[in-house]
Amino acid sequence: QDTFYLREEAPLPEGWECLRDMHEHGGDTSSTGWGGKWNPKKAKQCVLRTHTTSLSIQYLATHPEPPVKAFCIGRVYRREAIDPTHTPEFEQLEGIVMDKAVTFRHLLGFLKEFYQRMGFSDVRFRPGFFPYTEPSVEPEIWVDGLGWVEMGGAGVFRQEVTAPWGVQCPVLAWGLGVSRVAMLRLGLKDLRQLYQSDLEWIRNSPVHAPAAAARKA
Template sequence: MAELTLNEKRLLAALAKEKKADAEHLASLLDATPEAVVQWAHLAEDKGLAKVERIVEKQILPTEEGEQYRKFNLPETQLFALIRPGTQLADLQKHPAFKIGFGQLRKKGLIRVEGSAVLKNENMSTAAEESALRNPVSGESHTKKLIKRGILAESETVRYAISIIPEGLALVHQGLDLREEIGTLTRDQILSGSWKTASLRRYDVKKLPKTVYPGKSHPYQRLIDEMRQILLEMGFTEMHGEIVQSAFWNFDALFQPQDHPAREMQDTFYLKEEVSLPDGWECLRDMHEHGGNTSSTGWGGKWNPGKAKQCVLRTHTTSLSIQYLAAHPEPPVKAFCIGRVYRREAIDPTHTPEFEQLEGIVMDKDVTFRHLLGFLKEFYQRMGFSDVRFRPGFFPYTEPSVEPEIWVDGLGWVEMGGAGVFRQEVTDPWGVECPVLAWGLGVSRVAMLRLGLKDLRQLYQSDLEWIRNSPVHAPGAAGRKA
């Protein structure tokens, strides 16, 4: 038989007297916690000396709201008791229980309304519901209804009954060494030689230790941090900005026409606040109306400053890029942002109304479209995606435009975002004369592919089991260069 620990021996000795007892009672005898006693009992059970029973007890108890109704009766009962011949609806509306109680009375067919009069239906009462409130029976229909209303709630308690079996009792009768065990030798014990007669704790080198879960950040956050580190290593500066942006920076500054579908309420979260326009906004107005000082003809029509003052939850992080360029119009500029954006989307496994976007810009005298493709290819390869390709795209504020795609086994080519060279209509109002390469990439899409997820919502959940079992990525992992 495997060696017993001191705690297992103490438990068996206590059980020899008690025969069978709850973990809480044994814990009080052994000066330990119930959880520790259950653990010792399971060890003794594994060695065929004890038996552990897990007993689940279910109770149906009133909620805080239910406790009030136990004192004063259910809202429908309170109202039902007030109804007399000639009772008017207006009379009942004065009662605090009317809002809930009246609806319940009508739903259960206990009353009828004739004009402004409220009448009881014959042979009807709320006695069954009141009985269920005070003496709930599991599975009974009225009890179920009160649980659904949040008046009653099911609770579950677990207790452990531990007993000694004949083999354990025989071992106790043979005699147990209950001397204190020593797990770590001290200097004094070694010098004095007292260790020779001490009761040394034995170790089973084949037994797996208890799993220890180290503290770690969320897998999605680790992936975002990895992206950030890659871009910093590539020489980029991180830019930051507010979640609430004016429509001026979110749309107008990116040469999106004021009647563009993306600006409508079905796509954008508009706020009631407004902000003033920045200095030099007239240049942007001229760009929209007739192309300003460029060869562009603009969008035509009348540009509305009031519409540009509206505040929105940013729909993309490109609004931060154009503000950064306006503040840094001289080359070179090499900046990025990883931030949350907001759009009106129905929540499903592939869509949420808020998600992260990776934004990047490069501005210098001699940069070209080929440099843009090189930056994107380098980034995705460092993220572990070896096969990257590009196909033509269209965006209101870049020309030429491109959509990067990566190859994923089992899925094929997956589109990852949009990129291009900012149009002159975007950069000219801010005095930017050099080419600007820009991209906006989906962070959550990369995360789903890297983490092997099928439901986007899991990225925003604190699933401890998933977090504990997810590996921590090393700097050289996922195809990145060490």
């Protein structure tokens, strides 16, 4: 429903049988799976990615032993209604941390530290639902004039996601909207302003520069 489908098809990756079994009955894990019949034709269908999680999974598949830290910024696409806080394409910051002793509390600490370093002192979390993480959470920050603003999604990968690749340790994962952070840091009220070709606005808007760079200048 929120995906852009393409006409092209791609071959199934090596080990796709494990993914089928995980969907249908949970494979060799304690999960009962998602049920239903896994359709290989559907799996071959190409879409514009809705999350950068596809990159994280590829990295985990080739690095299944702890410790692992991986981060990326990539463009994602969703069939969203355009409004001041949503656009059909935007940049997502993806992060994963995998180790033997990491917990959900570590994840909350990482997210709070990130947003505080971005200049947002008030950070809170509310329970969320994502089919690939459990528990799941949505971080929110307080912005004067806007109230609490939801910034993304995070959680601990479910074993249905990690087991097919031989990953045995907990994996903390988050996907955050970089464009939304930029909008708020620049004092904008509408996400669409970041993508408009408004030369007058660009000329009149201050350029943010780190303190060290400003001193050198």
